[in-house]
Amino acid sequence: MSGGVPGASVGAGPLTVGLDLGGTGVRGVARRDGVTIATAQGLSAELGAGIVPERVGRLADLVTGLLPPGTTPAAVGIGASGPVDNDAGVIHNQDTLPWFSDFPLTALLQARLGVPVAIDNDAVSAALGEQAAGAGQHYGRMLMITLGTGIGVAMLVDGRPVRGLNGAHPEGGHLPVTAEPDACYCGLTGCWEQAASRTALQRMLRARLGADHPLRETMNRGIAAAVTDPSVRDIFVEYGVLVGRGLAALHALYQPEVTVIGGSAAPCLPLFAEGMGRSLRRSGPFTVPTEVRSAQLGDHAGAVGAAVLALARARERTG
Missing domain, CATH: 3.30.420.40 (ATPase, nucleotide binding domain)
Known part of the structure; x- marks a missing residue:
């Protein structure tokens, strides 16, 4: 797994993390105040190896590795190649995303991290990212x-x-x-x-x-x-x-x-x-x-959009 911090300053708004689960790779970003402050990526097959708790644990580690020291995200968003049951938080895609399919991913990741986790189709998350910060503005x-x-x-x-x-x-x-x-x-x-x-x-x-x-x-x-x-x-x-x-x-x-x-x-x-x-x-x-x-956001559009999805979830919680 690789990652980087582009050096953006950390603001005062809600900190959210977005994950883009693709058939080849997983990308993650941490965002605050509309700015990406950290990125990371890994191979789907490697992150998804082993039993379900191990897979969830690796995703949780990817999330925490994106965070500035001493911080907790307000929420985490996931974009995943579908079909995706958004309400149940379950991916049904054994064909191109078998490592994260057919188990309650969002519930398990939420329990592991202690923060709300939202999920949607990866094309939706990419669209949300490009509309928020890219070619669709x-x-x-x-x-x-x-x-x-x-x-x-x-x-x-x-x-x-x-x-x-x-x-x-x-x-x-x-x-x-x-x-x-x-x-x-x-x-x-x-x-x-x-x-x-x-x-x-x-x-x-x-x-x-x-x-x-x-x-x-x-x-x-x-x-x-x-x-x-x-x-x-x-x-x-x-x-x-x-x-x-x-x-x-x-x-x-x-x-x-x-x-x-x-x-x-x-x-x-x-x-x-x-x-x-x-x-x-x-x-x-x-x-x-x-x-x-x-x-305009390249390979990170889905992860940025997932962070936008997470921000919406965080705002729902706070009214």
């Missing part, structure tokens, strides 16, 4: 997509996430966008997540560049190769078309003012923007005039 209708191990989707209207049946978070990453016959773990075929996640982009690039290197290096190798290799540039364009197919459906339904693209594939946006634009072009009456932007 000053927009009432904001769509956020995160291109990572899977695809996360969240729509905020006046700061509130659009919810589905019984308050569940709509899993927009499972829109069917291709004719591929292989079934996704959700049960459908042709899911957007299968076609356009960062995982899918890595798979497309490795088919061209080879697999004789660690998976974590594939993206950077692809970006470098695209400078001189037209066939690699074509892969990014093809990927952009697939990203745009799902995005076009979401734009038609949600009509956002701004769309923020985050996740670990977001740095490639300049390379796949052309293909994405092809999928988004419509005739005049059907054009959605949304601005598409890269996330």
Whole structure:
């Protein structure tokens, strides 16, 4: 696990901690007065090793390691790749987040730390982070997509996430966008997540560049190769078309003012923007005039948003 303190001064407002639980990594931030004062990260598989109490203990240690000496957070927030039962505080995602799924995570972490713990879908937490401190500031209708191990989707209207049946978070990453016959773990075929996640982009690039290197290096190798290799540039364009197919459906339904693209594939946006634009072009009456932007908070958007979620929980307690 690694971390750092950027040297920001500690103010007088509530201190909150946000955790972003992803399929590959866990990121944490401590925030006060709208400023991030410390960050940390670790690998999900390592933090999630062993029995449940050990997993919870490592997350608790990550939280306390973010805090200035002698302080206690007002609350902790968690953003997690879903499905997530917000009320029960349980993640139901054995497919991409098995280490923290199907046990009362928030209740156990709350008991361990002695402070309130809130949880939401990771796309919601990323959207909250970008709206509070990043590319979504000053927009009432904001769509956020995160291109990572899977695809996360969240729509905020006046700061509130659009919810589905019984308050569940709509899993927009499972829109069917291709004719591929292989079934996704959700049960459908042709899911957007299968076609356009960062995982899918890595798979497309490795088919061209080879697999004789660690998976974590594939993206950077692809970006470098695209400078001189037209066939690699074509892969990014093809990927952009697939990203745009799902995005076009979401734009038609949600009509956002701004769309923020985050996740670990977001740095490639300049390379796949052309293909994405092809999928988004419509005739005049059907054009959605949304601005598409890269996330500004990078890999920490979800953790920052989780800290925003925690701040809301802390304020609920104090009335």
